[in-house]
Amino acid sequence: xxxxxxxxxxxxxxxxxxxxxxxxxxxxxxxxxxxxxxxxxxxxxxxxxxxxxxxxxxxxxxxxxxxxxxxxxxxxxxxxxxxxxxxxxxxxxxxxxxxxxxxxxxxxxxxxxxxxxxxxxxx
Amino acid sequence: xxxxxxxxxxxxxxxxxxxxxxxxxxxxxxxxxxxxxxxxxxxxxxxxxxxxxxxxxxxxxxxxxxxxxxxxxxxxxxxxxxxxxxxxxxxxxxxxxxxxxxxxxxxxxxxxxxxxxxxxxxxxxxxxxxxxxxxxxxxxxxxxxxxxxxxxxxxxxxxxxxxxxxxxxxxxxxxxxxxxxxxxxxxxxxxxxxxxxxxxxxxxxxxxxxxxxxxxxxxxxxxxxxxxxxxxxxxxxxxxxxxxxxxxxxxxxxxxxxxxxxxxxxxxxxxxxxxxxxxxxxxxxxxxxxxxxxxxxxxxxxxxxxxxxxxxxxxxxxxxxxxxxxxxxxxxxxxxxxxxxxxxxxxxxxxxxxxxxxxxxxxxxxxxxxxxxx
Numbered sequence: 001x002x003x004x005x006x007x008x009x010x011x012x013x014x015x016x017x018x019x020x021x022x023x024x025x026x027x028x029x030x031x032x033x034x035x036x037x038x039x040x041x042x043x044x045x046x047x048x049x050x051x052x053x054x055x056x057x058x059x060x061x062x063x064x065x066x067x068x069x070x071x072x073x074x075x076x077x078x079x080x081x082x083x084x085x086x087x088x089x090x091x092x093x094x095x096x097x098x099x100x101x102x103x104x105x106x107x108x109x110x111x112x113x114x115x116x117x118x119x120x121x122x123x
Numbered sequence: 124x125x126x127x128x129x130x131x132x133x134x135x136x137x138x139x140x141x142x143x144x145x146x147x148x149x150x151x152x153x154x155x156x157x158x159x160x161x162x163x164x165x166x167x168x169x170x171x172x173x174x175x176x177x178x179x180x181x182x183x184x185x186x187x188x189x190x191x192x193x194x195x196x197x198x199x200x201x202x203x204x205x206x207x208x209x210x211x212x213x214x215x216x217x218x219x220x221x222x223x224x225x226x227x228x229x230x231x232x233x234x235x236x237x238x239x240x241x242x243x244x245x246x247x248x249x250x251x252x253x254x255x256x257x258x259x260x261x262x263x264x265x266x267x268x269x270x271x272x273x274x275x276x277x278x279x280x281x282x283x284x285x286x287x288x289x290x291x292x293x294x295x296x297x298x299x300x301x302x303x304x305x306x307x308x309x310x311x312x313x314x315x316x317x318x319x320x321x322x323x324x325x326x327x328x329x330x331x332x333x334x335x336x337x338x339x340x341x342x343x344x345x346x347x348x349x350x351x352x353x354x355x356x357x358x359x360x361x362x363x364x365x366x367x368x369x370x371x372x373x374x375x376x377x378x379x380x381x382x383x384x385x386x387x388x389x390x391x392x393x394x395x396x397x398x399x400x401x402x403x404x405x406x407x408x409x410x411x412x413x414x415x416x417x418x419x420x421x422x423x424x425x426x427x428x429x430x431x432x433x434x435x436x437x438x439x440x441x442x443x444x445x446x447x448x449x450x451x452x453x454x455x456x457x458x459x460x461x462x463x464x465x466x467x468x469x470x471x472x473x474x475x476x477x478x479x480x481x482x483x484x485x486x487x488x489x490x491x492x493x494x495x496x497x
Binding site: 003004005007008010011012014015016018019020022023025026027029030034035036037038039041043044045046047048053057058061062065068069071072075076079082083086087088089090093094097101104108115120121122 | 147150151154155158159205206207208209210211212213214221224225228229230232233236237246247248249254255272274275276277278280284287288291292294295298299302303305306309310311364365368369370373431432435436439440443447450451454455457458461
């Protein structure tokens, strides 16, 4: 069984190498004068449909993204616990279903609270 | 003649079993090559198919000059993009800027390590196959955010933010739907899941699950109508505004690669993967992948782009509760009939799905060209 993980590990190395070659190929071709390279200050400026950029780029982002991130973390942990139960559902039987439903209920109280509070709205 | 070919395809995976001494390395080499060639081939075919089908649906012709029917258009584009100048913005974060395309592209290819092309014909038949596919598939999001942040462009940052928000929201329903399939089969290995669909495909016993997985999958890979991260009318081109040349091509490849991955996983989980009569297994798999992708193109031509608030509400108020209910309903059914569901659960589940979707649709208010959620 462990050797299949070895296959996956080697495959990951191959894919990373593949991606690296794809990125470095134009760099190599630039030295062979196939890919042009004539940077100017206007060409390297930030592209905003012809307008010049005003102010800094890394501005504060919308606060609402935090709500979704927090909800995601809470519910994703829940889902991680569901997977082992799902594989063993026949052995665990009704008691397993009841336990996971109770566990889910505790987390879902928070979900319903967020819904009622309007944290799922984008207004 | 025909049976000979079929036997060759049936016996090949057995002959290349990983536990056959001395053949471990050949197994790895052959299936690595198959996975990479399959991935690149299907991406090229997907790009061609998307452009041609889109054109047909919009009463245009589409690319038809290079190669027969324009089949080689994607290759010509690749050569063009390879010889273009690489522009790095002067105030970009250089290292992250160069690293981002690789991190978007590599995980997409990694997922093909666990996809079975025939019974046992898989690079690594992991016993956590589906978990591996979800976990690795989500890694591309990090690359997209790196690209958006390092470009030093407000539109790129906005696009990347939207992408991350959409992907983490739609992660929930899709993961819960996959858990439903695991409840049915009791195994996370993709090969076991396909074998379990010998009698009937899971799209029949899980119509609601297929619907949820398809909608959430479309959003997860940012296909229209959920392609807010590169909404051309609002933010120039989203996270890859500043990219050019080969790095842009890698984002393009990664995007279509994600479409291939999502179609493959949906085809494997719901449409029976390599199962099917008469034809060799891998032909069935490829046919199903292209069928799922055709549905995605169809959705793209039919529906207009959603707003960001609608996108979030659809994930959290529609798909997530339905996926939870579906999971527990399936759990109860499986516990009531531990030796396989009887046939009459196909219409029952279909009814449950239709009723739930209709009930939840009452949350939506449609009128005057606007769709709101109460």
